[in-house]
Amino acid sequence: MPDSRPVGVFDSGVGGLSIVREIRRLLPGEQLIYVSDARYLPYGNKPESLIRERAFAICDYFVSCGAKAIVVACNTATAAAARELRASFRVPIVGIEPAVKPAANATGTGTVGILATASTLQSRKYAELLERYGRFGRVISQPCCGLVERVEAGDLDGPETMVLLGRYIAPLLEAGADTLVLGCTHYPFLVDAIRSIVGPGVRIVDPSEAVARRLADVLGERIPGAGGLRCFSTGDPDVQAAVMSRLLGRAVEVRALSI
Secondary structure (H helix, E strand, O other), X not given: OOOOOOEEEEEOOOOOHHHXXXXXXXXXXXXXEEEEOHHHOOHHHXXXXXXXXXXXXXXXXXHHOOOOEEEEOOHHHHHHHHHHHHXXXXXXXXXXXXXXXXXXXHOOOOEEEEEEOHXXXXXXXXXXXXXXXXXXXXXXXXXXXXXXXXXXXXXXXXXXXXXXXXXXXXXXXXXOOOEEEEOOOOHHHHHHHHHHHHOOOOEEEOOHHHHHHHHHHHHOOOOOXXXXXXXXXXXXXXXXXXXHHHHHOOOOOEEEOOO
């Protein structure tokens, strides 16, 4: 019989829904539990010790729900806690990291721009990625303070969001970057706005699909039928429901979660 136990997915806020969207497309039969840890949003400016504490608390919750796998749908949390989570939990842990390797392989100019939170760019995990794959091209790391908050506010293309995007993207284009990596799971929801700035000649790399494929490999089976999505938040469930509904294009119910 197919393993109908749920898959847990979490992020500091709504950004991880970009991963959920790809999982639903690739594995439509899976039952997903999504946790937005909005009480501690954003993770990007928090100490690694706090991020690890939150990651362990949320994974404990998923295990209590019978999760068969857990997706850390956050670059910052993956960098801060994935190794420790894998050492502590028996269920598979799937993380996400900036797609430096595929971007370095894809660039024509030899210059790649990485859009990410400051915490991700300062992490040991990111330094290891640059050491392994950065030699294949010039990698410019661009911290993007404030973009997570714009997505959390549901502002995907408003004046403030566009000003921030223009400020962060302009130096990358001026340096000759022809490939941009979305190094935060919130950023795929800004892809239309980013495209309006960079034009059609710049490649935008979103690792969300790769995470969904990795989960499919880990699970090793495709469950037939239509799965489901249950959403929880440590923040205001009504506020989160409004933003999640906009991002997913359908009504989403969000329940309060205290962990």
